[in-house]
Amino acid sequence: MGAYKPLDPHILKPSSTNRGYFLSKPICTWLACGFLCLAALHLLCCSPAGTRQAVFSPLRQYINNTYSFVSSVPEQGKSCNYSEGRWVWAPGHARRYNGTECNVKKSHDCIRNGRTDTRYLDWRWQPAGCPLPAFDANAFLSAVRGKHVAFIGDSMARNQAQSLACLLTAAFPYRLVYRDPGRNKYNFWRLAFPTHDVTVSYYWNPFLVRATGKAEDDSIRYNYVHLDEPGDRWGADADTIDVAVLSASHWLLNGGVYYNGSEVIGAHNAGELNHTGVGYAWPLRMAYRTAVQRLSSGRPRTVVLATFSPSHFEGSTAFNATACTKKEPYKEGERDLGWIDKEMRDIVYDEAKAAKARSGDGSAVSIEVLDVTTLAAMRPDGHPSVYMIRDPFANGAQEKMMSDCLHFCLPGPVDTFNEILLQLLRKRR
Structure with missing residues (x-):
């Protein structure tokens, strides 16, 4: 066929002398x-x-x-924007499981550690214009029947992965396929759900790509990050993964020394090493790009890119018993997102859009964005705070008390991430 030519409007203009019409x-x-x-x-x-x-x-x-990328899910015949909304009072909504029984990381098991204020469990996310259904374990396992679901990334990826494990194991039989031993037992694990032939895994990889140094040993000062190589462990298993949820951001803010092959490209927050400063935004883009490219070959799959989940440290310190003591969510408009929060979220959208453009319309790989930035930013009340440890006030208030104002209690607001993930997966079906 030749190039498209616009129709000549004069050809279509009706003749004023034509008398054959009963109506104009x-x-x-x-x-x-x-x-x-x-x-x-x-x-x-x-x-x-x-x-x-x-x-x-x-x-x-x-x-x-055509007009929306990945920020909406279908809800009873209409588009539901889950990325914007408000938290509404819903007593008991988030009391779905016992964190101790599903072996969550002890620093996230807030009720076990003595937190008596449990109002943070009584809120439900209300997206703009439609309801978000409560998590349904059977619906989730049915949506991924016969598949391997893998969470890859930092401690927020682990927070969400453990949430999903708890939501599923509270309703269905399972078996532990593997767990790293000792202090790394939360860094790699795999569960199987035989009723639906589903496997759920978590891979600790805070940069998504191959990283040595502090990411492997906290006593080492710097991270050495190879932006051109996917993480060793999940990269080796990539061809077995059907649904991949990628989450990385906070470690990029901390920084590291960045490589392409054996060549140092630059560094962030490592000024004394005398490398070119590259900031955090560009390395974050490259990390997501390398990870998505590794997952864009082989079997059909869904790749979900999770956006930035902001922290709520008041006074920018973790050594403070009052670092995050707010008892209720923020209301709509009460607190705006910071510019770093917005930039980190926008990078994820940009990389998802670029990946979709590279793969083309006929690709077997579906790219989605799990946008949790706003709903997470509105939940300063849902963090462990000083209840990272058991009975933190047993010996009275101390001058310095460690607070976690980044991760969420389990159960807690992070369960909502998986409510939205379920809707994304059901949409893909």
């Missing part, structure tokens, strides 16, 4: 539009649900694919 063409056009509107209204109001779904689903899909 403009009137006919308006009548036709009115008839179509009435037909659509009849379908919406009077036809069975199955008919409505069959007629309008392709149109919704076209609109979603």
Whole structure:
């Protein structure tokens, strides 16, 4: 076919001498539009649900694919934007499991550690314009039947992975396939759910790409990060992964020395090493890009990029018993996102969009964004704070008390991440 040529409007202009019309063409056009509107209204109001779904689903899909990237999920025939909304009071909504019974990291098991204020469990995320269904373990396992779901990334990826493990094991039988021994037991583990032939894994890899130094041994001062290579462990297993949830950001802010092959490209927060400063944004882009490229070959799969989950340290210190003691979520408009929060979120969207463009429309790899930045930023009340340890005030308040104002208690607000993840996966089906 030749190049597209616009139609000449003069060819379509009706002749003023044509007497063959009972009604003028403009009137006919308006009548036709009115008839179509009435037909659509009849379908919406009077036809069975199955008919409505069959007629309008392709149109919704076209609109979603054309005008929105990944920030919405379908909800009863309409688009549901889960990334913006508010927390509403819903007593008991988040009391879904016992963190001790599902072996969460002890520093996140707030109730076990003596936190008596449990109002943080009584809130539900209300997205803009539609409800977000409570997590349904059977629906999740059915959506990923026969698949390997892998969380790859930093401690927020682990926080979400443990949340999912608890939500699923509270409802279905499981077996522990593997867990790293000793102090690293939370850094790599795998669970199997035989009723649905589902495997859930977590890979500790705070830069997504291969990193040595502090990421492996906290006594080492710097991270040495190879931006051109995926993480060793998950990279070796990548061809077995059907759903990958990637989450990395906070360690990029901390910085490291960055490599391409054996060549040092630059560094961030390592001024005394006399390397070129590269900041945190560009390395974050490259880390996501390398990870997504590794997951864009081989089997069909869904790759989910999670956005930045902000911390709530008051006074910028973790050695303070009052670092995060707020008892309720922020209200809409009460506190704006910081510019770093926005930039980190935007980078994830940019890389997801670029990955989708590279793979093309016919790709077997689906790219999604799990946008949790706003809903997480509004939950300063959901962190362990000083309840990282058991009975922190047993000997009275100390001058210096370590507080965790980044991760969330389990159960807690991070369970909402998995409510949204479920809707993304159901959308892909």
